[in-house]
Amino acid sequence: MNPGDRVRVERADVTNEGVLMPSSTAEHLVIKLDGGYNVGVDREAASVDVLESDVHVVDDEPDPEAGDVSEITFDDDLPTISLISTGGTIASTVDYRTGAVTARFDAEDVLRAVPDLAGRANYRGRVVANILSENMDPSIWQDLAHAVHEEIAAGADGVVVMHGTDTMQYSAAALSFILETPVPIVLTGSQRSADRPSSDNVMNAVCAVEAAKSDCAEVLVCMHADESDDACALHRGTRVRKNHTSRRDAFETVGAKPLGEIDYETATEDGSDGAVADEAITLRREYASRGETLDIEPDLAADVELATFAPGMDPAAWEYLEDAAGVVVAGTGLGHVHTDLIPRIEALVDDGTPVVMTSQCLEGRVCDRVYDTGRDLLDAGVIEGGDMLLETAMVKLMWAVANADDVAGTMRTSLAGELTAESRPWR
Amino acid sequence: MNPGDRVRVERADVTNEGVLMPSSTAEHLVIKLDGGYNVGVDREAASVDVLESDVHVVDDEPDPEAGDVSEITFDDDLPTISLISTGGTIASTVDYRTGAVTARFDAEDVLRAVPDLAGRANYRGRVVANILSENMDPSIWQDLAHAVHEEIAAGADGVVVMHGTDTMQYSAAALSFILETPVPIVLTGSQRSADRPSSDNVMNAVCAVEAAKSDCAEVLVCMHADESDDACALHRGTRVRKNHTSRRDAFETVGAKPLGEIDYETATEDGSDGAVADEAITLRREYASRGETLDIEPDLAADVELATFAPGMDPAAWEYLEDAAGVVVAGTGLGHVHTDLIPRIEALVDDGTPVVMTSQCLEGRVCDRVYDTGRDLLDAGVIEGGDMLLETAMVKLMWAVANADDVAGTMRTSLAGELTAESRPWR
Structure with missing residues (x-):
């Protein structure tokens, strides 16, 4: 065989x-x-x-009856979108049609796999990895960032990254801190594979391409907005979380509405052309517009650890943190841990390890100035994580340790929308 | 001084x-x-x-003008509710009025602290601890369970536990597995202390007492249902999570509406008497009615650890798990970890340590039968956590290791509503 x-x-x-x-x-x-x-x-x-x-x-032969495109012509009137594949359920659509798992992946493959993408852009295809996203790691985030950087430098007007959904939020955060981008970088994936009637792969891909043509020069996650097929939500890459194991609308902007959305009906109207994005897209809040500056600072201190507090835990469980380049603690409520753990945190800080406090609550912000425990943590040298998602805080700390002179100051400053201003005093 | x-x-x-x-x-x-x-x-x-x-x-002198009650008379027509204090923001109301931090706490103190409770029940007061809830641990859960058991055995028609909010969900889960109860056991707390105009302490206490008078003989968490002062939600103790750091309606039943609610206006109508609970309470789903059986199985294997997976983590970080009595893994999506961690999990299982897989997604259920990674984890002997909350799974595993002959079978069986039936196949 x-x-x-x-x-x-x-x-x-x-x-x-x-x-x-x-x-x-x-x-x-x-x-x-x-x-x-x-x-x-x-x-x-x-x-x-x-x-x-x-x-x-x-299967590799194009079938025009099925909407396959056999000859790709470059259309000067259309933007050029780079599609980068890293694996996951959405990429299996492409693999299936081409029969190739890791090898070639070009414009023809893209259109053969998702014919609905035809006429929206000129496409470039690129494979960075072909893995399930639980196997992503900081070195692949760096490979991905370099690939995105090269594609934009080569003239792409927008980038779509096809990614497994399980760790998409981490990769989106990593690209957000590593890259300064003049064009949209849109991560998309699929919660249901192409063999299921409810598959979200075509709609997510189409909406991601439309988002990549838009004016929003940020790192975005584009996935189903709800359980219907009406729209895809656009989430800021540093504020998004996979909050459901299997629903198509598993991704949510935590604590707020998404940054924007793509209306699928408008995006798929007959006669759609390169200008369709302007009509199909709604952007609700301030965002970074297209610009000129492309920059990359890819260094990451990969050995940052996420330490989750739980009642009854053995303080000795945190001994391994002594070797970490940095620690993000997932604390309770406003950002607390058992009193017995505070000396351990203090020892880490005294040893030069930055320790950032976040909350298991997901929503809201840590505030260590109210209760005894919090003040003791601040005295111990903990850096308050504000309302950063703990996953985002972990990725940011990897970046800050490798790139910033003032790690604490950098963690307290919003670099890519990861910290939002307090809408009101928490009291 | x-x-x-x-x-x-x-x-x-x-x-x-x-x-x-x-x-x-x-x-x-x-x-x-x-x-x-x-x-x-x-x-x-x-x-x-x-x-x-x-x-x-x-301050200790009763002031009738301020609604204080100087003489408590036992009213045969009212149910007897036991109020157990463990500390936290809500308990500070009582402490303030009585001037006592850890000592006496009787019916007079309760009514002096929250005069709105008068006329609703006969009260018994009891102090189990006076700590911030981040300092809760399994031995205090056991003390609390014994206290609740004794109060019910002594004739209490319902129990209200005043608890800090940060780890209330863990304590609620612990009581759910340790106790079989013929009466309601209602945990309540306060997100804003009594000195703030938006304090939720009186309303939460009143609604908790009403819930404790109801027919729902389960462990419940009773907290503000929304940002208004209209109602308190009743959450099943094994399905509830603190999802916001500071909002009064921080507690949510994950993946569903709460079990029920207490309408505050109805609960505080003039002429309220012992029967008010029936009108003020709405129970939306099936629940356990009042019964006869009171039982306690308090043993817990406290050294169960919660291990959170994150991309880039050092597999050596999980070395400390070798000494654990059990491990709950917070995996990605459907319940995955990096492939490199699977041999470590297999070694734990081979060594006799039960390992339960849950998801960081909060909503949905782990399903390890679809992807390679999941099947490898099942081959390694992982117990699927279904749709159990990871915090609940951790507490349940502490209980199962100490009490069950078949730990895996026990983890897969719903004992206190912690596992819900699939509403549809996940595909």
């Missing part, structure tokens, strides 16, 4: 049928099901029947 | 004036401000003026 063969695989009473894909490990077979979904099967004790050979070559 | 003196304390340009309270540490002075709020001041370098001696003795 070879990648490209149509196979039936049986293991432990489960049968999967589809196209055998290249696998990154020797232990697993990867099978692309007919709907475009990948499953992995332990090779050990699996029985494989090859049903047909080299099936993916057939 | 002695506790009970009215003092002015200056330290580092900050002046506080109020009644000196007994302090549990030699390093701090505790001053009860006029509004009932406690502040702690570092004794070192603080200058103290005694303005008046023994002020709290004066």
Whole structure:
């Protein structure tokens, strides 16, 4: 059997049928099901029947009847959008149609995979990784930032990053701190794969391209706004969180409405052209407009740790933090931990490790000036995280330790909308 | 100077004036401000003026004009509600009026502190602790459970627990698993202390007493339903989370509407008597009605740890888990971690440590049967946490390890509403 063969695989009473894909490990077979979904099967004790050979070559032929585009012509009137793939459910759409998992990914592949994108832009395609997003790490964030930087330097009018949803919020935060961008950088993904009737992949991709054509030169996350197919929400990359395991509208701007949205009906009206973005997009708040400056500061101190407080925890559990470059504490309420942990935090600070306090509450802001515990934490040298999301605070601290002379001052200053002004005194 | 003196304390340009309270540490002075709020001041370098001696003795005299009740008569027509104090902002109301921090706390004190409670029930008062809730730990949950058990055994028709808000959700979960109760057990607290115009302490206390008189024999959290003063929400103790640092309606039932609510206007109508609860309370879903069975299984394996996954984390950070009695992992999305962490989890399981997977998403449920990573985790022996809140899962695992023969089976079975049935297949 070879990648490209149509196979039936049986293991432990489960049968999967589809196209055998290249696998990154020797232990697993990867099978692309007919709907475009990948499953992995332990090779050990699996029985494989090859049903047909080299099936993916057939799939690779463009089919004009199905809306495939066989010849890509560059249209001077359209903006150029760079599509960067990192993996995840949304990328499997592209993989399925092309039959390629990690190799080529060009404009033709994009349009063959999502024909609805045709006529909206000229496309450039690029693959940075092909991983499930739980395997993302700071070094891949850096690779991604360099790729985005190169695409913009090469003339892209906007960038769309296809990303798994599980750690999209971390990658969006990393790009927000690493890059200063003159064009939109829009992350999108898919909560339901292409084989499911409720798949969100086409709509999210179309809306992300429209957002990438807009005037909003920020790092954005573009995903379903609600359970209907009416609109995609645009979330600022430093204020967004995946708050539901499976819903299509899992992503939320924490503590506020999203920055804006893309109306899908307007975005897909007949006769749509390069100007459609202006009509389809609504931006509710102040945002950074398109500009000239492109800059990258990619250094990250990867060994920043997130330490979650819980009642009953053993203070010794935090011994490993002694080697960290920085620590973000997920505290209770206004930003507290058990009194017994305060000397440990003080020792870290005295040892030169910046410690940032955030709250498990998600919404609101830490305020350590009210209760004894909070004042003791401030005395110990804790940096208050304001209303930063704890995931964002962790990524920002990685960046601040590597790039800032004044880490505490940098953490207290909003660099990319991650801190918002108090709407009222908390009392 | 002695506790009970009215003092002015200056330290580092900050002046506080109020009644000196007994302090549990030699390093701090505790001053009860006029509004009932406690502040702690570092004794070192603080200058103290005694303005008046023994002020709290004066405050201890009942004042009928102010609604104080000087003689408590037992009313056979009213239910008996036990009020148990553990500390936190709401308890400071009681402390202020009585001038006592940890000592006596009886029916007279309750009514002097919150006169609005008069006429609703016969009260018993009891102090289990007087701590900020970030200092709660499993041994205090056990003390609290024993106290609740004793109060119910002594004839209480309902129990109200006054608790700091920061870890109230953990204590509510602990009581839910430890106790089988024939009467309501209602936790309440206060997000704003009595000295602030927007204080929620009186309304939360009144609504909690009404809830404790109701037919709902479950562990409930009773807090403001929204930013107005119209109603308090009743949250099931295993499904509730503090989702905002400072709002009065910080507590939310995750993924659903609250179990019920108390309409404050109805609860405070003139002529209210013991029957008012029936009109003021709305219960939206199935609940456990009052019954006969009172039981307690207080054992907890306190050394269960909560391990939060984050991209870029050092797998060595989880070495300390080797000594844990159980581990709850806060994973991404459907319940994933970086592939590199799976062997570490497998080693824990092989060593006999139960490992439960939950999601950082808050809403939705983990499902490890779809993606490679999830199947690998199941192969490693991970117990799926379903839609349990990660805080609830941690407390439940403490209880399950100490009490259940089949820990995995117990974790997968809903004991106190902590797991809800799937409303639809997640796909």
